[in-house]
Amino acid sequence: MKKELRVRPIKNGTVIDHIAAGQALNVLKILGIVGRTDAVVSAVTNVPSKAMGKKDIVKVEDRELAPHEVDKIALIAPSATINIIREYKVKEKHKVAPPNMIEGVVKCANPNCISNTKEPVTSKFTVDKHEKGVQLRCVYCERIISENIVEHLF
Amino acid sequence: MFTKKHIISMRDFSKAEIDVILKKAEELEPFAKGKKSNLLAGKILALLFYEPSTRTRLSFETAMKRLGGETINMISPEASSASKGETLADTIRVVSEYADVVVLRHSKEGSARMAADVSSAPIINAGDGAGHHPTQTLLDLYTIKRESHLENLSIALIGDLKYGRTVHSLAYALSLYGAKISLVSPEQLKMPDEIKSDLRKRGVDVSETTKLEDVISHVDVLYVTRIQKERFPDPSEYQKVAGTYRISAPLLKDAKDDMIIMHPLPRVDEIDADVDATKHARYFQQAFYGIPVRMAVLSLVLEAR
Ligand SMILES: [Zn+2]
Numbered sequence: 001m002k003k004e005l006r007v008r009p010i011k012n013g014t015v016i017d018h019i020a021a022g023q024a025l026n027v028l029k030i031l032g033i034v035g036r037t038d039a040v041v042s043a044v045t046n047v048p049s050k051a052m053g054k055k056d057i058v059k060v061e062d063r064e065l066a067p068h069e070v071d072k073i074a075l076i077a078p079s080a081t082i083n084i085i086r087e088y089k090v091k092e093k094h095k096v097a098p099p100n101m102i103e104g105v106v107k108c109a110n111p112n113c114i115s116n117t118k119e120p121v122t123s124k125f126t127v128d129k130h131e132k133g134v135q136l137r138c139v140y141c142e143r144i145i146s147e148n149i150v151e152h153l154f
Numbered sequence: 155m156f157t158k159k160h161i162i163s164m165r166d167f168s169k170a171e172i173d174v175i176l177k178k179a180e181e182l183e184p185f186a187k188g189k190k191s192n193l194l195a196g197k198i199l200a201l202l203f204y205e206p207s208t209r210t211r212l213s214f215e216t217a218m219k220r221l222g223g224e225t226i227n228m229i230s231p232e233a234s235s236a237s238k239g240e241t242l243a244d245t246i247r248v249v250s251e252y253a254d255v256v257v258l259r260h261s262k263e264g265s266a267r268m269a270a271d272v273s274s275a276p277i278i279n280a281g282d283g284a285g286h287h288p289t290q291t292l293l294d295l296y297t298i299k300r301e302s303h304l305e306n307l308s309i310a311l312i313g314d315l316k317y318g319r320t321v322h323s324l325a326y327a328l329s330l331y332g333a334k335i336s337l338v339s340p341e342q343l344k345m346p347d348e349i350k351s352d353l354r355k356r357g358v359d360v361s362e363t364t365k366l367e368d369v370i371s372h373v374d375v376l377y378v379t380r381i382q383k384e385r386f387p388d389p390s391e392y393q394k395v396a397g398t399y400r401i402s403a404p405l406l407k408d409a410k411d412d413m414i415i416m417h418p419l420p421r422v423d424e425i426d427a428d429v430d431a432t433k434h435a436r437y438f439q440q441a442f443y444g445i446p447v448r449m450a451v452l453s454l455v456l457e458a459r
Contacts (some may be wrong), residue, residue: 110284119241121268135419140164140264141285144348 008064013039013061015083015090016070021046024056026150027073027080030105031065031151054081067094072105074098075127075134075149098127098134106145106152113141123154156454160270161278163286164323165240169330172295178450179296179443185220186445193453194223200253201227202245203280204260209419209441210280210289214257217448225254226253243272250275255455258282276455284319290418291323293447294377295442302374302416304328310336310369312399313379313424315345320418321379322349329356336369337362340395343385366399371408376401378417378424402426408436 019027024043033041039063049055056077064084073080074096084092104122108115115123115138125136125145136145147150156174158166167175185191191250199218203211215225228249242265250273258266259280266279266286281287298304309328311321315337322345325335335358337345344362353360355396363369370376380403400423401415417425417437429435 036213072298110263112261113265114242114282116263119244119262119265121271135357138264141283142165143263146348146435 008016009088010059010061010085011088013059013085014065014070015043015085016058016060016065016073016077017081017083018049018052019056019057019058019073019077020079021052021054021056024058026076026153027056027058029153030073030076033060033063037063048071053153067096068099071099071103072094075102075106075136076153078133098129101126101139102136105154107148107154108136108138108141108143109145109152110141110143112142113138113143115140156263156457159232159276159455160266161276161288161455162266162270163279164176164288164291164327167288169326172292172327172330175292175413175447175450175454176296176299178454179292179446180300182221183446186442186449188220190222191220192222194218194221195455195458197223197254198252198453199223199225200249200256200275201225202249202258202260203228204242204258205281207259207281210259210287210444211257213444214278214280214448214452216450217445220235220445221449221453223452229445243268244344246273246277250277255452278451284317286323287320288323289444289448289451290320291327292451293444294320294324294416294418295327296443296447297414297416297436298375300443301436301439302412304331306334307331307374307375308334308336308373309344309377310338310373311377311379312338312366312401314343314357314381314385315339315379317382317385317456318379321345321377324377325349326356327359329353329358332357335361336373338366338369338399340364340365340373340381340398342395343381353370366401366405370405370413371410374410375412376409376413376415378415378421379420380420380424396423400424400426401429403428403432406432409434 024045042059044057046054070082080096082094083090103124115121124139128135218225246269255276257278257280258269261283262285263285265282270277279286315321350360381396383392413434414436415434419441
């Protein structure tokens with residue numbers, strides 16, 4: 001694959017860079033934009049990176065994603081950076097930061113949790129930052145998810 | 155000042171809020187013993203027990219009636235709309251319009267939190283599956299306060315520390331008071347590491363042993379819990395383990411004079427009957443304290459509205 005193709009610049013939109021290699025599709029899943037938007041979305045995986053060895057990149061054309069929309073990807077891609085592109089130029093750049101609370105993104109691992117029943121409940125977790133990354137605590141049953149958060153995505 | 159609308163999980167409470175509840179319980183204790191009160195006259199408590207727990211239900215009912223309030227009961231979930239497929243959320247929406255306060259016991263963990271989200275009346279969690287049972291923890295704290303002391307406490311938690319959420323919740327609450335906690339359990343039923351490290355992070359001095367004899371002489375409280383047969387694939391293993399943690403009167407000869415023994419009840423054979431007559435036994439007193447504590451909780455959530 002030619003370099004130009006991989007990093008083809010977009011005119012307007014959002015580039016999510018420095019995603020841990022292999023997580024691009026999960027990032028799209030968390031963002032919930034695939035299938036719910038007309039935007040051109042492209043994901044590139046295993047791009048050589050000086051800092052990370054390999055990384056993934058996601059580009060969403062003609063849509064500027066707000067921090068509150070993208071911060072939840074910090075759960076699975078804590079090193080990700082968000083670049084807002086206007087007229088081919090990076091106009092804003094920031095790092096993702098995990099939100100204090102996430103709703104409807106992660107499924108509780110406790111089969112006996114009320115959020116895993118037919119009751120009208122949206123899964124909800126508080127997010128605690130700690131040494132090894134983040135830890136999620138179900139608001140309902142208080143079960144903790146501390147690793148492999150990816151496996152608990154809806 | 156007490157502003158909590160619902161009583162769902164001990165994690166929701168600060169030390170100051172717990173102290174308000176315990177103080178209120180002390181104030182109301184004479185009424186638990188039969189002194190007349192009209193404090194909650196005209197108020198209705200709905201008891202929604204989707205799982206049988208006769209003792210807890212009777213205790214809430216007693217607390218409400220001793221304060222002059224009334225209770226309404228869902229007799230059995232099979233006979234109610236739950237069996238027709240109505241969601242718990244809908245039942246709560248309806249019942250919270252009938253009653254001034256709702257006590258809920260349900261098999262699903264987190265059900266009380268969800269109920270609180272949709273209820274127009276205060277929800278008191280009376281046990282949600284393997285989850286929380288905050289009034290049990292509050293009555294445990296109250297017992298310790300009345301019969302021993304909460305500050306600078308040295309307590310041994312004995313039995314099933316792996317699955318027993320009662321002890322997890324109590325240990326968490328005691329961390330607010332800076333307790334020294336000795337964990338005594340068989341190897342298979344040790345307290346999970348994440349709970350231990352959480353307690354240590356909160357400044358609790360946590361130690362662990364498999365031997366009851368290691369702790370008896372220096373603790374203020376022995377908190378004994380049941381070891382359930384189901385936890386052991388091999389029944390002979392259960393017999394061996396259960397026998398090791400049985401409290402008997404002779405075992406207490408080296409205990410401090412004012413050491414007290416607690417148990418959330420019902421007991422099976424963790425505590426010999428010969429312990430009942432010793433100066434250490436407090437488990438029946440502890441059961442009684444469920445009444446003033448539930449009175450306190452009921453009156454506080456009804457005032458807080
Ligand atoms: Zn849960």
